Amino acid sequence: MPASWRRVLFVLLPIIAAMLLESAIRFLSYRQPEFTVYLSVHGQLFAEMLPFFVAHYLAWRIQGRLKLLIWLIGFVGYPLLATMLAHHSSGFAQWHLLGMQGYCLAAAASVLWFIHRLSGRVIQSRESWLSRLLSLDAMVGLCLLIWSFTWAGIFLHTDNPMVNQPLELIIDFAQIVAELPLFWHYFWQFASLAVALFGVYWFNRYVLIRRLLAMHGVVPFLAGALVFILLVSAPVCAALLNLPLNRVTDFTLIPSGNGNPFDAFNYQMTFWLLAFSSPIILAFERKSQDARLADIARQKTRTELQLLQQQVNPHFLFNTLNNLYALCLEKSSQAPDMVEKLASLLRYTVYQGQSELVTLSDEISYLQDYLALQKLRHTDNCRFNCAWPSDNLQRKIPPLLLITVLENAFKHGIEKAAQPCELNMSITLNGNRLCFACDNPVAKARANTLLHTTEQVTGDSGGMGLDNLRRRLALQFGGRHSLRSEQVGDRWVTRLEMELAAC
Known part of the structure; x- marks a missing residue:
């Protein structure tokens, strides 16, 4: 199939x-x-x-x-x-x-x-009321409630049901409304049976499985189950025999179907209840444990992403501060503008960088501030050719993602290349797919060396290189992205494509 x-x-x-x-x-x-x-x-x-x-x-x-x-x-x-x-x-x-x-x-x-x-989409948290509502305890309780309602309705449909066996498996809701007191008379008795069944399930889950099996192993679990069967079965059946329905005829609603609480079938029924519920409980406990481990893994991934996002390239920061120092000594009019741009970059890194997603317009503004600072440093020896998108700027993107490519372009290309040089960069949108392209010159003295290729791909150990970028893309986009970075002639070309989230 x-x-x-x-x-x-x-x-x-x-x-x-x-x-x-x-x-x-x-x-x-x-x-x-x-x-x-x-x-x-x-x-x-x-x-x-x-x-x-x-x-x-x-x-x-x-x-x-x-x-x-x-x-x-x-x-x-x-x-x-x-x-x-x-x-x-x-x-x-x-x-x-x-x-x-x-x-x-x-x-x-x-x-x-x-x-x-x-x-399946509810956060597995002990503090979540929805997770408690959808828990195994609640589901078992709901099934037993439906079971009690169903049998009360079936008994109501038959006159003197304990005598007129077998019963017709029919529920008449109109009859339930018309004969509500009699329906309640049957319902509370079946609910009492349901409480006994729930008690077996509860003891199995929270005592036998969680206390004995999980902490001490199989042998104590089996011994505890045997003790429970032998000590509890007869007293519970004796208590249930006091229900009004069990005093009508010789036939009763306890597992043995008679008035003997010590009948062997009562012990067998308790055994089968434990045997039937144990795999279900163990499967649910395994699923809950897997959900908790997955939540821990998500928290770990989120923490790792935040650490990756918060890394600031010290090379760029130190060079900018040195240039700013030189401008201040010269009392240049460009110094205040450089301070403003640098403050904007740091503010974005510290505050927006902690967010899981930001708008594309905010990320573009960050890139534009970065390029504005670089233009102040490379006014005479580099030309910048940039193309920006004009619409769909409210789509979401992880912060500080695209800056990695630009930082590598300057550190391993423009600052080491022969002057003058040229930087080409473009961001285009096709639906929800973003394409970021950047190419920069390669230093001729090192263009054919393996060392340069390694630096261009990974960045230096102290900065946020393309290895950092690849790690973030793998964590946040899975297979919904592509990244190519390679030398073409005397240019280094990087092309990144990814699917963005809607606003």
Whole structure:
């Protein structure tokens, strides 16, 4: 099966599960174990639930407000339309098989899917209320709550359910509203059973697995599980036998189905609950641990990026200060302008340099201030040819990224090349893709030496060279960038392309 179809099938899996569950409930309620009836029920329900499949898939593919609109049309508008048609057309009402129960199952499956998708983007933090809401404890509790509600509704649909077995697996929501006290009478008893089940899960997760298995190993875990099974099973079953439903007939709702809390099946059920829940708990604990490790890795990467961004080229800074000192001695009118530009550069480095992203206009302003300072230093011996973009300047870019290429162009090219020389630099935008091109002269005395090539590629050990730039690009852009830096004739040409984030 192609990967695209596997992905579609994975997305539609919750709706498929809801459809099959509704089909099984309908088929069992007919009490006609015939294969033709089985196929007809499943085929008809698939046809009637087809709008749910379409709405769920489109809501997954589409972004923005249209996602919610499509979901509401499929899971709210379609059931309302089908209900209206059933009331106004007797032929459609006789053919129509899908009811309120099926609508609720499909909607609940879709909502749970999107909650699952949302939980994958929630920051794994103990302080996050959303992460607690989507935790394993909450999900187990929710499943047990739904289980209690479902069985209370099934019991309500059958008169004297403890006697009239087997039960029809049907829930009538109108009947629940009409007979709410009786529904509550069943619900709180099944909720008591659910509390006992949750207690087994809780003890397994927080005592047996986290305390014994994680800290002391397999043998103490197995011993603790055996002690729990032998000491807890009978008292819990004895307590549950006091529920009103367990005093109606000889049949009871405890695992053994009789009035003996010491029945061997009660101990077996506790064992199977532990055996069933342990892999789920261990898988979730592993996922939570992986999420915490990933968060630590992200924090480490963010710290590394901030350190890389904060590096200021001391070569440029010292040369600028020396030139500024010389201008001050000459009482030159250019000195105040140089101080202003240098202060602007340092201010941007200290404050904007700590941001994860800045606007392209801010980064260009920084480059222009840098070039303005270099023009003051190289007024007579270098010509600057620069091209800047005029639109889409509010797109986002990591700060202090492009300056690396310019610094290398001056340090390893212009300052060591024969005079006069020329620097060509351009920034162009094509949609969200930025292209930064720069070429500078290569010092003739060192143009053919391996040493010069190494310096041009990596920069010196004390500055922020192209090795620094490559590291930042790999961390922040992954495969969404390209960087080429090579000698072409007597020029060194660097070309950087990357995909920018929207404003």
